[in-house]
Amino acid sequence: MKRGEAIARLLRDLISDVADYGALRLLLDSQFDAALRHDAATLRDLATRISDAVQALDARRLLRARLVTGLYGSDGRMEQVFAELPEDNRERCRAMWSGLQARVADCKRLNARNCLLMTDQYEIMQRVLHGEDQTYAPT
Template identity: 35%
Template sequence: MTRQAALRQVVTGLTADLEAYRVLQRMLDEQFAVAQRLDAPALKRLGEAINHELERLELNQRTRRSLLGGMPGAFQRLLTGQPGAAPSAAQTALAARYAELEALVARCKALAARNSSLLAGQFETMQRMLHGEKHTYVPY
């Protein structure tokens, strides 16, 4: 595969990842709403859909890494080009897409942490309701 073909495939993969992270963001927002309603069947369905989306994103990332040779910093070198040379329009566009992707990844991580916190709190509350406080009858 030529360098240009690999670059086109990397750009196509980034575009696909941008859309996938937008979908993931919507699913995480929906998961939060469903968790607040305590809708277990919908929560299970969403969890499976989120897992499928994450597997697809991971596959895209592995493909991109193999296209770039798997070397650390290969993508950053692709973005910067030759030292001292002005970045091309393609590099500038790629850098903008990559920055947008990084922002979406950070947003999805924050949403996942929020959802995790809510679900863990609900689980803890349910455990207390079913089994009582752990320290209620602790002997001295």
């Protein structure tokens, strides 16, 4: 892939990632709501959709890493891509990159929240079904 094509691909994928992390956030919020309602059918559907979204995002992340490494070496960074852009596009892309990083962090936080909720629900259900091991332990 030529240099210009690689940079164009990086920028297209950046735009796609911003949109797709927004969609992933909505899925994670829906997952949380479904977990609160104990809606197993919706949780199964959302798990598939979340997994598909994460796979697409990860594939673009891996491609981005390969392209940046190919353009700038092993220490390459997206900032180097932005530095090559015309000034009017440079700041817009930097802002988009910063926004993407914030969306990634937000999705990681929501995923951890959902995981904690579902883990807690599972542990409670196990105690309800099987009792607690130490309920009647001698003192």
